[in-house]
Structure formats: structure tokens, C-alpha cells
Amino acid sequence: MEKLTFKVQRYDPDKDKKPSMQVFTIPFRHGMTVLDGLIYIKENIDNTLSFRSSCRMGICGSCGMLINQLPMLACHTPIEELHSDKIEVKSLPNFPIIKDLVADLSPLFEKHKSIKPYIMTAAVAEEIEKPTAEFLQSQEHLEGFVQFAYCVKCGLCMAACPTVATDKHFLGPQPLAQACRYSLDKRDDGAKERFKQTDIPHGVWLCHLAGACSEACPKGVDPALAIQLLKRAMVADGFKLSKKKASPTVAAPLSEKKPKITVPEFTIKKPGAK
């Protein structure tokens, strides 16, 4: 491969009625990613090309795009792994387009906000108001949900989901996985409150377990598993089968928990010293 053909989606809402594709030919460099290709186009061929990127290392989740018909992070996709010198790049499906490759992720953020993605606990409201120490959590308990906490909100799972594609009101894998993540958290007391948001006609029960979300996630999160865990928790709650969660335990203040370090006595004592 010496040259790459980039077929890039262009769309300017002020001028265009619908998106069109523009072809760019760029030189190939060993190890380059799709994002590198787009940056090359912007810097050397057409500086009007718009796309979103930031960290370039798959952490920020900004550069989610549809690359050769699959939702991926452009910075996380080496061109060699695509096994083709023809690369088609479009903005993420299931989201409105702002310009060119920039998708409007606000529907994702709105839905994410609606499931209350934070620790809620009424039992220790005073502690939340005026914290004195951290809430305790065992390693075993953390492992139950930690993978769902790796979500970077890139929107790839929402773009891959066939149900989101047909029903724009469907909450979608990202918010549902986060509803699961917080509801499983031992420190959280707000599962019931969150279930009100997920137990709606366009909520968790509309998921068909297509698994496209888990396939698409660049961080290894398994939203399909989270949705099943959420369904299980909701059924248990709906039929009063769930065990009552114990109130989160606040760690003891440091002075009480850890004894003061004892200073070793000197081995040689001066005669007459106490």
C-alpha cells in the first residue's frame, strides 16, 4: 500500500440538503490510524473538513465515526487492520450531523442524564452533605460492575444498536449500562429511582440483545451484559424478590482505624535515662 483512498462524508447544514461523499488520495505511512489520515487531509488538502478528536489514544471518546460501515474510534483504528486501501468514513449513525464527520451526541447525553448516573443514597444523606470519610467497597463487589465504569461516552454502542436505529426514543445501551453500573454499586441506594426511568415503554425491555453494542465498544465494556443484569435486578425488584441493600458503610476516621506508628526504642540506653 502506497496510497490510500479516503471517501469522506461532507455535509454543511447551511449549504447542503443531504450529506455527500468526497474522495481524497493520501500517502500511506506504516502505523497510521484513520485519524492520522483525516488530520493529513485537513492539514494538506482541505482545511474545511470537520471532525472531532482530542486525546488520540482511545481515552476521550471524541473521534467516534463510521469507518468502513462499522462504528469505531478513528484514533484507535490502524489502517492496516482494515485490510483495504479504500477507507470510507461517515459520521456516527443514529445521531444528527452537525457538520461533515461531527455527530451531535446531545441525545446520548440527555438520555444518560435521565438515568441519574451518580451515587444516590438517602440513608447517609448527612454523610453525603458533609463527608467525613470515604464509603467502603470490597474488591469483590467492585469487580461486579467495574467494567461498566470504563465507558467513555463515545456513542459507538448507540450508533451500532439496531433498536436505537428504529426507535429514537429508546434509551439505548450506554444509558442502560450506566443505570446498571450505578444500581449494582453497593454505595448506591437509588436503584428504585433509576428503575422508574428504565421501566418505560422505550426503556430496558425494548432491547433485543443483538449484541452490536458490545461488539462496537472500544473499551471492552459489555453493555449487552449490563442490560441483562439490569433486567434481572428490575424483575427481582418488581416482584419484591430483591434483598434489601445494606446502607453504605463509611470508613472509620483514620485516627481510629490506624494506630499511631510506634517509634522503636533505642537499643542502647544511656545510664540513668528514663
Added chain:
Amino acid sequence: MRETHFKSLQYLTGIGIFFLVGLHLLISHLSSGEPEAWSSVAKRAASAGWLTIYILILIFGIYHVMHGVRGIVLEFSLPPTAVKALNWAIIFIGVAIFGYAVYIPINAYMV
């Protein structure tokens, strides 16, 4: 937890249909392996046990189908007011089908 209860019933009726239709198939069609005289078929239909089974199959089947149809229609991004109208339409159609179809096992029982 309305939707959770609806969906749980969907699963339970699915299991119910599997076992009850399986029972019907085994006893009515596969037990003897031979064609049965109409009088014995009519006699079976006239028993209270079979009447109960057929009505249960009807209830489970209608619930399962109508809730399934609701789920499919819901995916057309319906606004909340349309969802309400859909719910009532589904209930109305389901009850109407039940009212019409339940006549057959009851009639067979009465005969």
C-alpha cells in the same frame, strides 16, 4: 414497574404456551398414533379439564401475541400520547379476539 411486569408475563405466557400446547399435541395427536373417532374427540372436548387447558392456551396466546405486537409497534418512535392509544387498542383487540374465540371451546364443552 409496569413494563417489567408486562414483560415478565410475556416470558411466563411463552413458557405456558410451550407446555400447554405440548400437552395438547402429545395427548390429542401423538398418544395413540392412530386416527381417532370423532365421538372420542368430542368427548375429550367436553371435559372440564380440557376446557380449562384450551381457555388457558387462548389467554396465554392472545397476551403473548398482543404484547409482542405492542413491542414491535412501540419501536416506531411513538410519542407518549400514541403509546397510550396503542395500549388501549391492544387491550380492546385482545379482549375482542378472546370474546370471539372462547366461543369455540365453550361450545364444544356444552355439546
